[in-house]
Amino acid sequence: MTDAARFRPADFTAHLFDLDGVVTPTAQVHMHAWERMFSEFLTSRGVREPYTDEDYFTHVDGRPRYDGVRAVLAARGILLPEGDPSDPGEQPVGAETVSGLGNRKNALVLSLLRAEGVSPYPGTVAYLDSLPAGARLAIVSSSRNAREVLEGAGLLDRFEHIVDGNVAAHEDLPGKPAPDTFVHAATLLGVTPARAVVYEDAVSGVRAGAAGGFGAVIGVDRGAGPDELAAAGATLVVQDLEEIA
Structure with a gap:
C-alpha cells in the first residue's frame, strides 16, 4: 500500500471523488435514513433480525439505491417485486416493492x-484547495441527489x-x-x-x-475500516484528505 x-x-x-462520506458528511x-426505513419495514413484517450498521457497510454503502434494497432483503430471505421507480415512498414504508422501499429511503x-x-x-475543502491549478475534477456518486447536495x-x-445515479441510469452504466x-x-x-485518482470511503x-x-485509489476511512478498504484495493487509506493536502 x-x-x-x-x-x-x-x-x-x-x-x-465520491460524494457522500468523502466530500460531504x-x-x-x-445511514440514518436506511436504518429508519428498514427498521420500520422489518418490524411491519415481523422480522426479528434487526437492521444494523453492519448491514449498511456490507450491503448498502456505495451501491445504487435499489441494489442496496435488494441486498438487505436477500440477506434476510425476503423477495419483493421490483416495482417501478415511480412507486410511492410515503409513510409508513411506502409500496412494498424494491422501488417503493428505495424511494421511501430517498424521501x-x-x-x-x-x-x-x-x-x-x-x-476535503483544504485538499481541493491544495490541488494544482489545472487539475480536472469530477464527482462520481451512486446518489441521484448529488447536484442538490453539492x-x-x-x-x-x-x-x-x-456522474451520479441519474447519469448511470441514462447511460445504462452498472453501479459500484x-x-x-x-x-x-x-x-x-x-x-x-x-x-x-479515485477517492472513496465505501x-x-x-x-x-x-x-x-x-x-x-485513496480510501477515506469514515467507518468502513482501514483493513477492509486496503483489502478492497485502496493504494492508500487516510482518515481525512487533509492528511495528504
Missing part, C-alpha cells in the same frame, strides 16, 4: 438534508462533471463495485484511468476504483 508521503496528487491529471444522513434523505442542511468536510454545500462549481461510472467520468475529462467504491485500473 502506498505511503502518504509518497502519494503526489500532482502526478495525476484527474481526480474523481451526508453518508451519516444516508427521508431529502427531508433530513432540507431540515439540517449540509456542510463539506473541512479537510449546491447546498457550496461546491457545485468546483467539479467539471457529475463495477468500475463503469468512474471510467465514464475519466472519459468525460479526457483522461485514461491510469492518469486519474468498500464497494474502492473495489470499483481498483477494478478500473486507476492510477491510485
Whole structure:
C-alpha cells in the first residue's frame, strides 16, 4: 500500500471523488435514513433480525439505491417485486416493492438534508484547495441527489462533471463495485484511468476504483475500516484528505 508521503496528487491529471462520506458528511444522513426505513419495514413484517450498521457497510454503502434494497432483503430471505421507480415512498414504508422501499429511503434523505442542511468536510475543502491549478475534477456518486447536495454545500462549481445515479441510469452504466461510472467520468475529462485518482470511503467504491485500473485509489476511512478498504484495493487509506493536502 502506498505511503502518504509518497502519494503526489500532482502526478495525476484527474481526480474523481465520491460524494457522500468523502466530500460531504451526508453518508451519516444516508445511514440514518436506511436504518429508519428498514427498521420500520422489518418490524411491519415481523422480522426479528434487526437492521444494523453492519448491514449498511456490507450491503448498502456505495451501491445504487435499489441494489442496496435488494441486498438487505436477500440477506434476510425476503423477495419483493421490483416495482417501478415511480412507486410511492410515503409513510409508513411506502409500496412494498424494491422501488417503493428505495424511494421511501430517498424521501427521508431529502427531508433530513432540507431540515439540517449540509456542510463539506473541512479537510476535503483544504485538499481541493491544495490541488494544482489545472487539475480536472469530477464527482462520481451512486446518489441521484448529488447536484442538490453539492449546491447546498457550496461546491457545485468546483467539479467539471457529475456522474451520479441519474447519469448511470441514462447511460445504462452498472453501479459500484463495477468500475463503469468512474471510467465514464475519466472519459468525460479526457483522461485514461491510469492518469486519474479515485477517492472513496465505501468498500464497494474502492473495489470499483481498483477494478478500473486507476492510477491510485485513496480510501477515506469514515467507518468502513482501514483493513477492509486496503483489502478492497485502496493504494492508500487516510482518515481525512487533509492528511495528504
